Amino acid sequence: MTGLLDHALAHWATTTPDAEAVRFAARSFSYAELNIAAEAVSARLIREGVRPGDRVAIHAAKSFDTIASVFGVLRAGGVYVPVDPAAPKARIKTILRDCGVRIVLADPRRAAALDGMTFVPVVAMASALAEEYEADPVPRTSTDLAYILYTSGSTGTPKGICHTHRSGLAYARMSAKLCGLRRSDRVSHHTPLHFDMSIFDIFATIEAGATIIVISEMHTKMPASLSQLVEAEAVTVWYSVPFAMAQLVSHGALDKRDLSSLRVVMFAGEVMQPRVLRDFATHAPEAELLNAYGPTETNHCLTARIDHASLDGVTALPIGLPDEGIEMRVAHDGELLIKGDQIMAGYWNELTRTRDAFDGRYYKTGDIVTRRVDGQVMLVGRDDRQVKLxxxxxxxxxxxxxxxxxxxxxxxxxxxxxxxxxxxxxxxxxxxxxxxxxxxxxxxxxxxxxxxxxxxxxxxxxxxxxxxxxxxxxxxxxxxxx
Amino acid sequence: MTDLQLKCDLSPLRAYVQDTLLAGRTVADTDELLLSGMLDSLAVMSLVSFVEQTYALKVPFEDVVIENFESLEATGRYVDSRGADA
The missing domain is CATH 3.30.300.30 (ANL, C-terminal domain)
Known part of the structure; x- marks a missing residue:
């Protein structure tokens, strides 16, 4: 396999074409089907005039189509820009303009909501998947941009975090290895596309030739339905924000579910309360518990393996040790600095901001940490969440x-x-x-x-x-x- | 207005969803409320507690599932089914 994020899909589509790539709404999609759908999207985009390096927004609720679109944009040499499916119109407009989006791929509901935004063409995702035109392969390299994720930042102005095929793939391979992903795994896709955790869900899973279990937006709002889905789909690897797990614990009717299929339970994005994790873990006593840490700029880059027995009576969990390929440094004021192949290329169109984010080749996370005597890193807080009283x-x-x-x-x-x-x-x-x-x-x-x-x-x-x-x-x- | 043949009165629920949760947007009784962009998880919880108060019933966690709250009609059917237990 080579250095592009979508090559694993082509590889598995050839070697194991009938293996399940995606499950969505109780439907199964094979690697061959996903590959064909991605080709169709790519051909449609090329026919619409998308050139290598062009930004293509994806504005849709998670589904099989969004995954096919992600791969389709990459195949066409484009850069995918996922837009929060629930974002207000003004914010969508800001993002589309900021990175000069060439085309928007949207589901029917989002396409209707974009009506009147005439500065950018909107293509119905379903029609792109049905494209019959065939395009020649586009020459690409691993240093090409692959995706831009917009985050609010502490100031509220969105900033576009740019990742290349190289940084995305470095993360996908590292995390697939970290979780020991194999072809038989069924990996939850809980977080929306515009959130960096989706990079694991999609690319680590496909890298391993495993199955993505797409969790619909509806399921994320209904914990009792969500726990039903985890059981019915026999999810083996779970990855979400701690809040989703807290909701499952408090409202998911877990006593009535069998979650024994879970082999790995990973969480990131916020601080996990040990009490919540302990309650969750009683329903998945065999699962390995992984506390993942990392801003969107670096991808998840530190991991703590949490011992079930250690959860009683502690108030904070460690964020662990640097993952493979990551070098860390702690600045004199306690700020955590990170270096490695999986770090972003920079902020879209913001040279100064990009320069300020780094100290040499180290990315400055803004998170304050300490080290325990056993070397495990503990998160103390954000430098902007520190106040003087x-x-x-x-x-x-x-x-x-x-x-x-x-x-x-x-x-x-x-x-x-x-x-x-x-x-x-x-x-x-x-x-x-x-x-x-x-x-x-x-x-x-x-x-x-x-x-x-x-x-x-x-x-x-x-x-x-x-x-x-x-x-x-x-x-x-x-x-x-x- | 569709003929739902529900036993419970949907009008307070319809008014609450349209006026409070959707800021005045009109929805049909069969419209999918839970699809992203309509109701977020906070609104779902508000919807459930409104149902509890208005129809005087306790909704256990295991009943807060998609099929019971995906539309006004589904919610009405759920309320009817709970009325039958009482």
Whole structure:
């Protein structure tokens, strides 16, 4: 196999054409079918005028078609740009303009919503998959851009994180090896395409010749249906944000499910509460538990293998050790720096920002870490999640960790109010505000105890399942907003 | 308006979904509510608690599944089925 992200698909389509590549909505798609669909999308894009290096947006709910489209764009020499299927129109417009998207591939609902955005042609994904025109292969190299993922960043302006075939493939191969992926594996595809965890779901799985189990948007909102799906599809490798697992634990009716097919349970994107993981792990006692760490810029690059027996009584999990091919350094202020082949090429169209993100060849993560005596790296917090209160430096993540260790707390966000001088805790769960504050007072120095605890039915989440602290603060004064 | 032959009254649910959850957007009783872009997971939880309050029933976690809440009609059918238990 060579150095392009889509070569594994062609390889397996030749050697094991009938093997299952994708499962979606109880339908099975073989490697041969996925390869043919990707060829069709590629031919359609070329017929529409897409040239090597052109950006092609994918704006659709996850399905077999989105996976075929991802590979189709790459085959055509294009760069795929996944757009949050739930994004408001203004944000979509910003992204499409920022990276000069040539064409949008959309599902019917998204195509209708893009109506009137006349500066870019929209092609119905289903029609691209049915394309009959055949195109000649496009010459490409591993240093070509493969995809751009937009993240909000702490300022709220989207920035486009650019990965090449080389960086994407380095990550796909490393992570496939890390999880011991083999052809018999059935890997969950839970996160949306615009979130970096999908790179594992799609490319590590196809690299290994295994099967992608696409989890529909509907299933991600219905934990009891999701747990049904995991059982019915006999998922062997699970990968999601911790929140999805917390939802399965609290609302997934796991007592009625058999999750014994799970061989690897991996999570990333946010801090996992040991209590939640322990509850989840009781339903998958044989599964290897992997706490993955890494910003979109580096892909996941550190992993901790968590021992089931270690989960009792701890309040924080390590993020482990650097993965194969990764070199790490800890700066004097505790900031974690990462170097390796799987690191991004840069931010789209932002030379200064790209330059500022690196120290030599090391990417500066902005995450503050310490090392345990056994060498395991522990995440302390974000440098931008550190506030000064009454002269003390406070890690908001640390306060959250302590609050969420109280049994019955489902989720919690600790934020400063608009003045920046008072801590407030927003949470969902059955303990009363005074119980939560009492727990905080018993475990934290007084300057770290929130002034107020505000109980909600649930907390705002971003489309990728992370706590949306900006919206939580924004709606903070409105007690009726849940 | 379709003839659903439901025993429960869908109008409070319809009003809640359209006015509160969808900010005034009109939906047919058979429209797929859960497809991305319509209701997010926060809204799904609000929908479930509205059903509990309005129809005076407790919805156990294992009932919060796609087939019970995928549309107004499906939700109505679910409420009817729960009414039959009582």
């Amino acid at each position: 009454r002269g003390f430096r406070v890690e908001l993540d640390e306060v959250e960790r302590v609050l969420s260790s109280l049994p019955g707390i489902e989720e919690v966000a600790v934020v400063t109010d608009k003045s920046g001088e008072t801590l407030n805790a927003y949470y969902a769960g059955h303990p009363s505000p005074s119980e939560l504050l009492g727990h905080a007072a018993a475990h934290l120095p007084s300057y770290m105890v929130p002034a107020e605890a505000i109980q909600r039915e649930a907390l705002h989440r971003t489309s990728t399942g992370k706590l949306d602290r900006r919206r939580i603060v924004e709606f903070g004064d409105d007690r009726s907003a849940a």
